[in-house]
Amino acid sequence: MDLPRLLDGRLKIRHLVLIDALSRQGSVVGAAAELHITQPVATRSLRDIESLLSVELYERGPRGITPTIFGTAFTEHARAVLAQLNQAGRHVVELADADRGTVSVGTHLAGSNVLLPQAIANLKSTRPLLTVVVREGTPDVLLTELEAGRIDVIVGRLTSPSTSTVLRIPLYEEYVEVFAGAGHPLCDAAELDLADLADYPWILPGSETALRHELEESFARAGVRLPDNRVEATSFLTVRELLRRTETVAVLPGLIGRGDALLRPLPVELSRVGHSVGLTLAAGRSLSPAGRALLDSLRRVAEQQLAGESHAPG
Template sequence: MGVRLDDIDYFLAVAHHGKVRAAAAALNVSQPAITQGLQRLEKELGFPLFERSSRGMQLTAVAVQFRERTQALRASLGDAIKEAADMHLGELGLLRVGVSPLYAQRLFVPATVALHRQRPAARLRLMLNLNDALVAALRLGDIDVSINALPGVVPPDLHALPLMDDALCLVVREHHPLLARRRLRLADLADAQWILPGPAVAARRSVEGRLAEAGLPPPRVTVEVSNTAGGQLNRLIAQSDLVSIMSEAQLDTPLGEGLAPLPMADARFTRTIGALTRKGVPLPPLAHRFLELLEETARAGTAAAKRPASRRAAKH
């Protein structure tokens, strides 16, 4: 079967940390994966690598020399891979990404940090904008990947990679008169004034559609946000009676300070966040790797990004 490279990495990590748990945490893998990898390696080599005890994992006498040789070889292999990747990238090392401001910190930044560590020769060009502008830039070929809320029906010329679920909610300032109503309904928003993005943005269309379904007129937009400055205007919501819409996850951040979600089911909009690419247009290897890192980032951050409704209720 041959020795697997990841099993060598597991062995070196356990030898360094002395415990499977610490090695798993350092490599960001599960403890069973480490244990199974060590078992495979020991079976392939034909001798035990560790003496296991309650105090941790101690290298056997034969494994001490094996570790020294393996560590040197692994370092050389890592340097060779990095050098080959840097040479291969060349002009292919430019990645053009568009991202909605809502997901820059949650998805783009962690994936980009990981990409930079793995591909230090790569260059990146970022477009930070709302989803309507991002999709337009993607279709024009100005960006390779767009990270934003996926449309309910993906256009036939685009390919969607779902990453995580998120929710938008209607928000007002704390102690807003609407929050004092005993039984809040959408009809109570008929006379409200709003701060919303432009009419081509999906969030705005979601609000308009929800009001239309209830037989209500479109929102009275007092402040229309047509660029990426929306997050900087949340203080305007907190200091006025305007109604707006924001990511549910943002309510736990400084951007959500002084704001509260409207307590009704119709004020919440669930949606899927993902990466869009152009169908039929080959992606460079760098873009493929970035998409893989986005998936890893989303899997790792989904549980932390979600916030139980009971906690929001307790806060507000």
């Protein structure tokens, strides 16, 4: 099989943008709507790319499209190219005006309540004109955004080692604990186990998260069924209000729960459920000056306030 000629002018940046959208949306209709083009234009552009590569990038089905092995591989490279172009444009702008710049950071529950806000506050005290864009999402969604260059760094729980495309840097270790609102009937209990909480409503992380699987294992080891009366949520504001207003219980990172005067930790043993909080970066991609400034601030906050602390239950 001859190598496709991708630098002869036929492959356009709009083709790469389309591939990114198709792989995220899972349909030509969804990708076309996102890119504000018609479906026939999107279909024709996809055929042009497949003709250039001499392979099928997607399997067509009644419910949409699914990337083939070729599509998965080409999507990864397309996103890497788009990310580098985004980074190049921002780098040039920041070199022209060193006091300004923009850095985009993705975050999920762990790290979003303590580490990231403190790092942003410290950074803005010295560079007030630098813009920080914070995006919340599930780990999988944020990873896709990182690969495509739409965010520069993810701050949150680390559940996997570094790979050839993703660099994960741990900053500190943190345990999760069971929390309830300050007026919960069990707040004054000296010792509890999961069976004691079986009849209360629970808030659990989504089924797609690593923490959810670890909690399911904890329930199984304790011989307790996963609560039928439950809400699945990762938004801290939603979790906090439910805990405050009802007799719901939830599992939260220790730093988040213990830092809120309206919440109380319950004496339930979850010693096997802990994690590293840290940074996730795109391997091999250089950060802009604004991105490096935020990383430096995150590391300083971790070293000054969090390093060496063990936020275990009790």
